Amino acid sequence: MPLILALDQGTTSSRAIIFDDSGAVVSSAQQEFRQHYPHPGWVEHDPVEIWETQTGVAAVALNNAGLSGREIVAIGVANQRETSVVWERATGRPIYNAIVWQDRRTAPVCDRLRNEGFETLIRQKTGLVPDAYFSGTKVAWILDNVPNARIMAEEGLLAFGTIDTWLIWNMTGGARHVTDCSNASRTMLYNIHTGDWDDELLRILNVPRTILPEIRCSSEIYGETHSSFFPFPIPIGGAAGDQQAALFGQMCTSPGMVKNTYGTGCFMLMNTGTNPVISANHLLTTVAWKIGNKTDYALEGSVFIGGAVVQWLRDGLGIIRSSDDVEALALQVRDTEGVYLVPAFSGLGAPHWDPYARGALVGITRGTKAAHIARAALESIAYQSLDLLHCMTSDSRNNIDQLRVDGGATANDTLMQFQADILGFPVTRPPVRETTALGAAYLAGLAVGCWKGVDEINRRTAIAKRFLPGMDKAKVEQLTHGWKRAVERSLNWIET
Helix, strand or coil, rough: CCCCEEEEEECCEEEEEEEECCCCCEEEEECCCECCCCCCCCCCCCCHHHHHHHHHHHHHHHHCCCCCCCCCCEEEEEECCCCCEEEEECCCCCCCCCCCCCCCCCCHHHHHHHCCHHHHHHHHHHCCCCCCCCHHHHHHHHHHCHHHHHHHHHHHCCCEEEHHHHHHHHCCCCCCCEEEEHCCCCCEEEEECEEEECHHHHHHHHHHCCCCCEECCCEEEEEEEEECCCCCCCCCEEEEEEEEEEEHCCCCCCCCCCEEECCCCEEEEEEECCCCHHHCCCCCEEEEEECCEEEEEEEEEEEEECCCHHHHHHHHHCCCCCCCHHHHHHCCCCCCCCCCCEEHHHHHHCCCCCCCCCEEEECCCCCCCCHHHHHHHHHHHHHHHHHHHHHHHHCCCCCCCCCEEECHHHHHHHHHHHHHHHHHHHHHCCCCCHHHHHHHHHHHHHHCCCCCCCHHHHCCCCCEECCCCCCCCHHHHHHHHHHHHHHHHHHHCCCC
């Protein structure tokens, strides 16, 4: 039986999952690594530690399954996006820690870009907004703040990459300096229309082309593993940013198909086909993946506080002992009795884009109990996801017939049922919750011929549970109207 090794390199841990050709998990391993916060708003990782933990969990996953590694026909990579590494080409030594996607140190640079009138240009070329979230200003910061870095970069002595590039470089012993187009599209340096690095953007952000990786498809053989990683060569056959990999793992391969990942926040992506739709609601336009000569695009929106609202119930209010307790508490009441919780703890994203919004708990009476607040917290995740979906349908004009879901919070049946109720169409949960790693495995397996094409994988895709809407339309309208009123009270709370 052919097996595929998926490396799922995340923000807090490195994971390795081995899949068979049916998409079932054979073995897995996970290891957390350190987070570095050298200054307020700064977040860094040690790239060497990332590499060491990733190789470590790959070895453990093989060992747990009693495999030698010869059974692995391909390796796929899914990675935390936007996190940026710069290293010496000759030695492979990073010249600075990886600057993580959460890092805000380059926010003043992005403010300057907007003030100088570059926002429209950046949005038209990249589908992104000028923000410290993306890689371009991070790599420029490294070149400007590490002694001699810019001189070395101009001389071709340095290499830049997001985490996929860093892993592939190391797996191939430095033989391949590549990225896939989904990761490239998160740098603010890549033109989503031409499919290449954009010289005008490189000049604006002051990033030399000499340090950039070659852009490749999301599913093709990039190279083979070096003997320092595996004692025998294994093809590296696919890579994608984690959210795009999850979209592919959910087999959202046709325009209008949507997945939502419920984690600390929520990431919602809609496949828009071969047409990059520029959002009127300030969603991001991104490359989903490229297979062969066909590039698929996606609209992306995020909920800042998703599962984190449950952590707040636990750590902030102390009304539950563990996150798993929230469902049982919420089920102690039939509904919230008009209580709404708007978890704008750090502002609100799309469609409001208000950094000055703050959390609001409204509709409280003497009869309000902890159970009502717990239920309102869960429902806030669904309401925010509904708001994102409205933006996507408005931008894309696609009809949606289901929402495919993944992530830890999807284990909460109460939340999933409420999501289906207010959406008015089914929510489907897959049997394999590790859809990010599964997407990377699918992309790699396609490259080496495990499957003849996407249609064959689609036929194998299963649904573990389907949540059907059952709420009266008038009730849905009443509830969503109340949510909108609650959000209005949270907007622009911080006076400037």
